[in-house]
Amino acid sequence: MDLFTPSNALIPIAIPDGELLLLEQLPLALTNDEVLARLVADTAWRAESITLWGKRHLQPRLTAWHGEAGYSYSGLDLEPLPFTPLLLTLKQAVELATGHCFNSVLLNYYRSERDSMGMHSDDEAELGPEPAIASLSFGASRRFILRHKHTKQTLRLELSAGSVLLMRGKTQHFWLHGINKSTRPMGPRLNLTFRNILASPTKTR
Ligand SMILES: O=C(O)CCC(=O)C(=O)O
Numbered sequence: 001m002d003l004f005t006p007s008n009a010l011i012p013i014a015i016p017d018g019e020l021l022l023l024e025q026l027p028l029a030l031t032n033d034e035v036l037a038r039l040v041a042d043t044a045w046r047a048e049s050i051t052l053w054g055k056r057h058l059q060p061r062l063t064a065w066h067g068e069a070g071y072s073y074s075g076l077d078l079e080p081l082p083f084t085p086l087l088l089t090l091k092q093a094v095e096l097a098t099g100h101c102f103n104s105v106l107l108n109y110y111r112s113e114r115d116s117m118g119m120h121s122d123d124e125a126e127l128g129p130e131p132a133i134a135s136l137s138f139g140a141s142r143r144f145i146l147r148h149k150h151t152k153q154t155l156r157l158e159l160s161a162g163s164v165l166l167m168r169g170k171t172q173h174f175w176l177h178g179i180n181k182s183t184r185p186m187g188p189r190l191n192l193t194f195r196n197i198l199a200s201p202t203k204t205r
């Protein structure tokens, strides 16, 4: 951290074919550890199974989906739970910090170094062509990997507690991202990806 960059500023990370910005610490009234403890305790965590290549698997993490509209990926239809007061507070803090509005959040709970998320793009039609997605992390730092779909250029970002990573522009079109398992023992990590799901005329709420 240099002396001239306020800690509440989004710092651009230059990448080709996309836009990435990182905020080191989201300003919050609670400590990062308080948010972690409350979210772990109060969230209706689910162990979802997904279909990949025709086979059912349990996801290697727990999830919860809160928001105003349904969402589906990998053959999984997620019925959203309403925003809780804490999730609304976090959403508002992320909106203020990023200048983007969100109506949904996917929570991912990585219980240990054995939990992970496969490389993917958040490019579902209901997110629109150039979605802004804000990813807020608590708990153990984990390495977030981005890989360009064509050039295979790879970036590794250590996402620490309280940080916000904003992905926008063409990032989802050109880049994959994910979190690998680790062999090093790690404590729990929580990640919240705030998204804006566009109203779909073919779906009922
Ligand atoms: O846990 C993370 O940092 C990534 C989460 C993610 O990519 C997602 O929810 O789509």
Ligand SMILES: [Fe+2]
Pocket: 120, 121, 122, 177, 193
């Ligand atoms: Fe993602």
